[in-house]
Amino acid sequence: MSISSKAVNIPTMEDIIQSSRAQNLELNLHKLGPFFRITAKSSETNRELGKAEGIIKVWLDGKILHLDSIRLNRESLSFRKSIYGVGLFLGAVAFRHGFDSGCHSAQLLAINDTELYHSKLVRFYTRMGFKAVHEVDGSSIQDLAHMLVWGGQGTRMDANVEELLVKWSTKFKSRSS
Numbered sequence: 001m002s003i004s005s006k007a008v009n010i011p012t013m014e015d016i017i018q019s020s021r022a023q024n025l026e027l028n029l030h031k032l033g034p035f036f037r038i039t040a041k042s043s044e045t046n047r048e049l050g051k052a053e054g055i056i057k058v059w060l061d062g063k064i065l066h067l068d069s070i071r072l073n074r075e076s077l078s079f080r081k082s083i084y085g086v087g088l089f090l091g092a093v094a095f096r097h098g099f100d101s102g103c104h105s106a107q108l109l110a111i112n113d114t115e116l117y118h119s120k121l122v123r124f125y126t127r128m129g130f131k132a133v134h135e136v137d138g139s140s141i142q143d144l145a146h147m148l149v150w151g152g153q154g155t156r157m158d159a160n161v162e163e164l165l166v167k168w169s170t171k172f173k174s175r176s177s
Contacts, residue, residue, distance in 0.1 A: 010165045011172035013100070016092045019172045025049070025086065027093050034058075038093045040086050049073055052090040056101045065098030065106040065161055068150075091128060091164075092172055098161045106159045109136065109150040122155050129164045130157035 011019075013029075020027045024043040029036060038052045050072040057064045072086055098106060108130065110121035122132065134156040136146040146156060 009169045010099070010162065011092070011096065011169050013093070013096045016089070016096055016172045020089050023089075025089055027089055029093055029097055031097075036094070036097055038090050038097075040090055047073075050086045050090055052094050054094060056098065056103060062105075063098075063101060063103040065094065065101075065103040067094060067106060067108040070108075087124070088128075088168065088171065092168060095161050095164045099165060103161050106130075106161050106164065108157050109146070109152070110155040110157055111150075111152050112137075112154040113152075118154060122157075125157050128159070129167050130159040132156070133158050 017027055020040075021043070026041045026043050028039050028041075030039070034056045036054055036056070040049045040051065041047060042049055050070070052067065052070045054065060054067040054069075057066050070087060070090055095106060108125065110118060110125055110132075112118040126132070132155050134142075134146070136143050136150065136153050136156055138144070138147060138153055143153075147153065150156075
């Protein structure tokens with residue numbers, strides 16, 4: 001399916017923002033050149049619940065949405081308005097920003113700080129629509145480059161930005177769309 005035939009199913013940034021407001025969540029996208037930061041605050045407490053940071057990279061085969069980090073605060077655990085909570089909203093804004101910037105793919109590293117936490121991250125990102133492409137464990141020269149870029153060891157994962165937006169579109173599209 002081409003972009004034009006799927007475009008109807010892709011939520012706009014406004015769809016995502018309106019959906020977050022209906023959940024008492026305020027999302028803000030801040031850009032500085034290719035770098036971006038997305039913050040999520042509770043509308044009720046005005047406290048930050050989480051943030052995502054990354055960069056739009058120009059690469060040989062096009063632009064890539066490079067998600068450097070997604071961090072959630074403890075308070076975000078009480079935000080259970082959807083199955084994936086605050087992380088889904090942060091991701092949606094990042095993916096829509098990537099889509100609007102011309103990115104076809106997204107990359108991240110499910111960091112391996114502890115085995116339990118790592119396995120949860122890999123499961124979460126897999127359910128979101130990412131696929132594991134490389135285990136970064138420091139055993140090769142290629143891993144050293146990954147470790148410099150990502151800042152640690154873990155599972156390198158990729159996803160198609162458009163497919164992510166289509167997959168989760170029903171969570172963000174307004175009823176009137």
